[in-house]
Amino acid sequence: LAKTTQPISMDSYEGQEVNITCSHNNIATNDYITWYQQFPSQGPRFIIQGYKTKVTNEVASLFIPADRKSSTLSLPRVSLSDTAVYYCLVLDSNYQLIWGAGTKLIIKP
């Protein structure tokens, strides 16, 4: 099975850029790496997805190196409402869904 590793928690301040890295090995070679955001008492919500290099959407960027053994979620100019838990999701080489344990991001004013 693949294993993912994320920092347990991170702190930052409003207006800063935040980068959260997930390490993952033995992932499927032909599928996406996905990041989700979760607020308390809610289900996770899709943020961004990528296969390799860099992907950017209206809320985040995702950087994936060529070896795909890690991925970095970048949140530009965070606000208090970005306080949440962030998960990476990958498929392992047996096509099993593997969620990270999550990174609790706390944004301070």
Next chain:
Amino acid sequence: DTGVSQDPRHKITKRGQNVTFRCDPISEHNRLYWYRQTLGQGPEFLTYFQNEAQLEKSRLLSDRFSAERPKGSFSTLEIQRTEQGDSAMYLCASSLSSGRAVGETQYFGPGTRLLVL
């Protein structure tokens, strides 16, 4: 369509009782997933359906757990003879399959929080 819905939102039961949860996915989505999440942990995959067919079931899933999606629309998750260790948030998600492996975007419901006394 307002998204994935789950019912009930909260359930308290006594050990040994059976419980059943319902999930209504986004109407055009053909895939439906069930997860379990405990405090401070990421979602743990339980099972998923493509239309009415149950294609994958976690090897860690006890035989006390069973799920159905009889008409390829809503799904139910039943836990028989509940144990205190079953206390968790049960999440349902749906997606529109693009035909590849299960990496497409999933849309989650609000979850059902189960407490077994």
